[in-house]
Amino acid sequence: MWTMIVSLQPLVDGLQPAFTQPSFVTACELLLGWVMCLGKHTLYRVAQNVHPEVVHDHSQRHGFDSYYNYFERSAWAPSGLAHRVGVLILTRLKFFGVITLLVDDTLAHKRGKSVWGLGWFRDAVASTKKRVATAPGHNWVVVAVAVCLPGTGAPILALPLLARLHVPGKGQPSCVELARQMLQEVLGWYPGRRFTLVGDGAYASKGLLADLDERVTFVGRMRGDAAVYDPRVPKAKPGKRGPKARKGARLPKPKEAAAKADRKRKAEGEWVWREVAVTAYGCARVLQAFAYEAVWPTVLGLRPIRVVVVRDPERRLRDAYLFTTDLEASPEWVITRFAWRWSIDICHPHYASSARWCGHPTVSYDKHRGAA
Numbered sequence: 001m002w003t004m005i006v007s008l009q010p011l012v013d014g015l016q017p018a019f020t021q022p023s024f025v026t027a028c029e030l031l032l033g034w035v036m037c038l039g040k041h042t043l044y045r046v047a048q049n050v051h052p053e054v055v056h057d058h059s060q061r062h063g064f065d066s067y068y069n070y071f072e073r074s075a076w077a078p079s080g081l082a083h084r085v086g087v088l089i090l091t092r093l094k095f096f097g098v099i100t101l102l103v104d105d106t107l108a109h110k111r112g113k114s115v116w117g118l119g120w121f122r123d124a125v126a127s128t129k130k131r132v133a134t135a136p137g138h139n140w141v142v143v144a145v146a147v148c149l150p151g152t153g154a155p156i157l158a159l160p161l162l163a164r165l166h167v168p169g170k171g172q173p174s175c176v177e178l179a180r181q182m183l184q185e186v187l188g189w190y191p192g193r194r195f196t197l198v199g200d201g202a203y204a205s206k207g208l209l210a211d212l213d214e215r216v217t218f219v220g221r222m223r224g225d226a227a228v229y230d231p232r233v234p235k236a237k238p239g240k241r242g243p244k245a246r247k248g249a250r251l252p253k254p255k256e257a258a259a260k261a262d263r264k265r266k267a268e269g270e271w272v273w274r275e276v277a278v279t280a281y282g283c284a285r286v287l288q289a290f291a292y293e294a295v296w297p298t299v300l301g302l303r304p305i306r307v308v309v310v311r312d313p314e315r316r317l318r319d320a321y322l323f324t325t326d327l328e329a330s331p332e333w334v335i336t337r338f339a340w341r342w343s344i345d346i347c348h349p350h351y352a353s354s355a356r357w358c359g360h361p362t363v364s365y366d367k368h369r370g371a372a
Contacts, residue, residue, distance in 0.1 A: 018081040018084045020076065023075055026074065030046060030047075036049050043064075043067060079185070090190070099193055100337070101146070102158050103143050103179045103183075103197060103198070103203055104141075104200065106139070106140055107135060109137040120168070139175070141178040142163045143182045144159055144161060146343055155343040161186060162182040176203060187216070194215045196337060197216050197218050198341055200341065201222065204218075204222055219326075221320065221322055224255035225255060229250055229251055231248060231294060257271060279336060281342050289308055289309060289331040290309055306323060308322040310331070
């Protein structure tokens with residue numbers, strides 16, 4: 001039997017309150033078996049590696065019942081373990097100020113009639129701009145915290161805090177609803193902290209952003225044809241009948257605003273491209289951008305947002321249309337913060353190559369074949 005790795009002992013001890021004593025012993029054994037396992041990390045193979053000195057009878061499974069029961073009936077809950085992991089991350093790494101959370105979903109390829117929660121989802125790696133590819137597997141929604149290199153402010157990795165499986169079918173919560181549930185859970189863990197949540201266009205949704213907690217600032221991508229309006233409400237004319245206006249005049253869609261800036265000949269006023277120096281995806285870039293305030297009723301109701309239109313003058317990146325709920329944010333901050341999504345993209349190796357403009361070993365349980 002393996003003994004606990006000395007460098008992991010303090011971290012393992014910090015997670016002990018999430019378990020009972022028997023389940024904690026089994027968790028430590030599975031952790032070591034996972035680390036020492038060579039080849040495919042199924043639960044059966046991991047359990048075999050817990051006691052490498054014992055020759056196992058491969059025709060029998062009963063010798064590993066305690067490890068299968070660890071996931072089915074042991075006295076511990078994933079939410080309690082996630083809370084302890086979150087406490088360790090924020091205390092050991094000494095986070096100060098606003099904490100940046102990243103949300104994304106990733107497809108773990110699986111197949112088989114006995115695999116629970118299996119569905120057909122968009123495969124970001126195989127999809128192209130003109131063709132959407134799908135594949136069978138588990139679709140995991142992950143909320144991670146961005147960890148920066150001390151003294152630089154540049155993220156080096158994303159440490160997952162929570163993960164939920166998106167189960168297909170009617171009546172099942174969507175990816176956006178799962179992200180909202182996990183965000184509420186994290187906010188409950190740290191009632192005195194402020195957060196910046198960064199998500200892709202799929203999470204710029206009313207299901208996540210409606211009644212967004214005041215402690216959370218959202219940064220994300222928006223559609224180029226999004227219908228936005230002036231947040232300044234015009235005064236009603238005396239004697240005019242009917243309901244009062246709740247929003248201003250229609251503003252150019254983000255894509256139309258970019259075209260309007262292209263036609264602008266004077267380098268002053270609104271709708272003017274300005275050079276911004278940012279650090280994105282590990283390198284310094286000089287981009288063009290401009291920002292304007294608007295309301296996006298279909299997503300955030302009448303809450304004002306700051307729309308940022310971004311263009312790469314070298315045309316290596318496609319035009320991006322970003323937004324944030326922080327009305328004081330500069331275009332440089334919005335672009336840089338949105339680029340932090342790269343750290344969660346490379347957190348999932350099979351998903352890294354799909355990142356455009358912008359590791360957590362999840363366990364999917366198969367009651368017949370074990371974990372994979």
